[in-house]
Amino acid sequence: MSAKPFGKPRPLWRVVFLSGFSLLLYYGWYKWIIQEELRRYNGYGWSGTKCLLPFVLGVTVPQLLRIFDPDVPGWFGWFSLLGIVWIYIVQFKLYNTVNQLYRQAGMKEPLVVWWMFIPGLNLIVGLRQIHFLSEFWAKEQGLTVKDSIAETLPFLSANV
Template identity: 35%
Template sequence: MTILLLLLVVIQPSFGLLMPLSLPIICGTTTIGGTGSTCSSSRLSCDNSNKSNSNRILLSTTTTTTTLYNSNQNKKEEEEEEKKSTVPLSSIFSEDDISNFCKGTNAFWKGLVIEPVRNYVEIRPAGTTTGDIFSKLISPPEVPGIPRPVWFTILGSVPTGLGWYGYYKFSVEEELFQHELQTNKDGHVSGCGGYGTLFPFVYAIIIGFPLSLLHIPGGELILQSAGIWILAGQVNLYRRVNELCFEDESIRNEILGGGGLLRGNKEDDDKDSNDDQPLQPPLHAWWALLPPPLDVVVGLRQVHFLSEYWRVVRGEPYDKDVIAEELFPFISSKRFTLKEFIRKPSNWFWFTKSWKDFDNVDLLKD
């Protein structure tokens, strides 16, 4: 009986307080309606003399339940007030704050670069650079950005001992910075551009390395700060590339849906188990924090997908990247987990395409 009354009161406490005993009460196996009839069972005997006791029980139960209800309501209100008084981290730094920081950082470090260099690397409209491969290698940044495929990036980086890669890093960051300025309706940016991303790192290395070499206090701290800064920039770059690939449905389908992604990567009768899954952003941004060679894996994928994005935006024809799509298919394949990467040698190199995957290894299953 108490359980029935509790349910009734919880559903409508105010109604329960005013409710007379004209509703049926179940006693054992016989029902009484509060009109004077009696019932009996092996566990409970009910008669007219118990009517006042039932009233007291009902009122006591109702009062207790109502008190608990009000207590819970007060507790919920206190929790809501506590949530309101707790400011989430995302609201501390608004989009305006982040954009202003990035713009200020870019402007500050740009001011430390000598004018001839600034003039040479000044952003230019798309299509300004024409000519041979060498002209493209030394070309200033453009908006929309210049497509730089993996084979092209390797061609510039390896002979120069990764020296050209520094220029690549500057160029792609500055292109994204200027692209955001021109396309964001509020003029917001989410990166520090080529100046704000690369030059803090360069200056920190120039200053910190000799200090560390001479065991002067502060040298190690400067070098560590340089490493943290450039890694944070890489993670942010990968995040932005993911967003770019998903900013427009036609671009997403062209880059990730097979238009430019898996051409020549698989035989027609070789269906990937992930082909029917929804499209995902191509990069795991946090892989930038992994040790080599896994950080190189995501770095090469960033080069490929950013190049494909600029190609589609500029309306340039598809040109197969042999390095990314034939020799090292993992660069252009759909996004994969660490375990997937290890258990699928068919996605490693051109000479492992015919190797069987390690799908029967439980340790490598997701």
């Protein structure tokens, strides 16, 4: 076991349930806290705020200006795509970081990063990231975490 500050294992079933129940508010918190945990554990990396604030502002500000300021043209709303591009950059870094954790621990990298660019597979790699980060934290702490979704759908948990 390491002396580094570990993150908390958060099984996929819990993240999915709480995200749905809270209309994705929990998912925003989840994204923020895992970035903070990874930054503390690795001693470097982007904070949760750096990852989420540009996304939230990038998506909402153009829409709010377009809606509430009559002088802003309708096409200005397309600037929200900058927030979407930002979150893809953040996800790319996150998936690489999770793979790096596994590689450094002598385990096989679990995520296929380029899947994030293919509709459908982007959801799968995102769910796999949640599962495998939780598994990594659990293994580092000598814990076992039950994850009913990952156990039921082996393509989410298989690292072969």
